Amino acid sequence: MNSSSDLHVRYVAQLARLKLSEEEACRYQEQLEQIVRYIEQIRKLDVRGIEPTAHVVERVNPMRADDPAPSLSPDDATANAPLRAEHLFMVPKVVE
């Protein structure tokens, strides 16, 4: 994990496509460092012998059989699109 000094709010904001003012960036940087310091307390715990887990519940393998169900109509599917054409979601041109 990054130490607090490595985590720059500007970088995180860019990854999240957030536009921050200078004042916001300063304030959030401070808050972010507080959060990271808090997490670092957890890092001090002795977790030897404890199996890592990504979930707190005991359940595993909730799965679905491969049976199709009806989909939305293309009109409904694209109803909220700001722009649509021929049932396609239209977005600003993507340049590769």
Place this chain on the structure above:
Amino acid sequence: MNYEAVIGLEVHVQLRTRTKMFCACANTFGAPPNTQTCPVCLGLPGALPSPNFEALRLTALTGLMLGGAIAPRCKFDRKNYFYPDVSKNYQISQYDLPICVGGELVLPRENYPKDAQKTVEESRRIRLVRIHLEEDVAKSFHFEAATGVDFNRAGAPLMEIVTQPDLRSPEEAFAFLSTLRLVLLYGGVSDADMEKGQLRCDCNVSVRPVDQEELGAKVEIKNMNSISGVRRALAHEIERQMDVARNGGRIAQETRRWDEAAGATFGMRSKEMAHDYRYFPEPDLLPVVVDSWIDEVRRAVPELPVARKERLMRRLGVGESNAEVLVADRELADWFEKAAATTKNANGVANFVVNDLLRELGAAGKPLVESPIAPEALGALVDLADAGRISSSQAKEVFAEMFRSGRAADEIVVERGMEQVSDTDAIGKLCDEVLAVNAAMVAQIREGNVKAVGNLVGQVMKRSQGKANPAMVNAALKEKLGI
């Protein structure tokens, strides 16, 4: 200085399931835009994913077929990035605990490009890093002023197979993909049609001096839609990199796009920042534990092409080139084995399947399932020829009629009065008749013109209306003429 190429592949395979990875929308190709979507695969807020067991089963099956280790426990993660084809702003994938680790694929000579097979020296073993499961993204259509997005493909189960950088030439990459595709088809894992985007491949390629251990700067090539396209793209890119290296230049680490029409790769607009996907465990999905179902998958592992070819050759006596053609198509090999089970002469059946059946099907534009000849019926034809009841050219004629009408071989033989006469007395009698009316020719033969016997054989055949066994006629005449 001599350079060598180092190639690793990332192969994406669309799995053959009825529904998508995390929702019950149909997983089919070619439907009208956005007709196979729901709140889950559109990424609407609050929609929750539910994993498709069949997709996990097929991925585990692939791992077992390729000799990988199936992880007792795996999980899903979110790969975060912004792009119009991922409406949730993350793709559900597997990061640190993939379903399968390791494995390998041996490249048989016959899966190399035809023109390169002669120079293949040894069976190359290509090691795999991992196989994981993720969801496919939506399909984009680029127009003049905008991009249109169709979410039918979004959320389709997508398996990613990552190789070690073990490949050394475009021809090996070609052989790897051909071999892998066949394994996938044998397992029923995917239809693996590259034109439909069911098998997609990114190539990582670099060059280095042959005596150097360290890898050169890696270039990733995207946008390849055929196995021969991969070969061409790699050949071009390796040449380009070697040119740069020989001229003392520096190869930039970048992503390039293969342009099939131009026959060249082009640099893609590179992002200034390195990718940071901020992977983290998908909180909406629980871990997957395989112990309760993996044994069943293990039992479903089919005989693979390499083993099948060996068996057809060793156990059934099929010739190598026939075996290669048969094994390259699982359905064809299955059809052949059904036919071969009805006769002792499996290679005789193989000859008819590889030469005659494939030619006739091709000419008629029919798929194998529509073959007018049932596999069980072909064995009877081979037996008739082997027993000497019809000649080999008659067998071809009967085959053509079987293909035309779907009727049984013995029925056609009887109806056309083809049955070959192998009765020594009957043949002897016909020979005597012919010798009696050809006194002059008999004299010539006795004086040494042995070639003229052929003419007499022809006359006997004619008198028998083509039914006499030609080899027996020849022998009988020679005996009677004392030569």
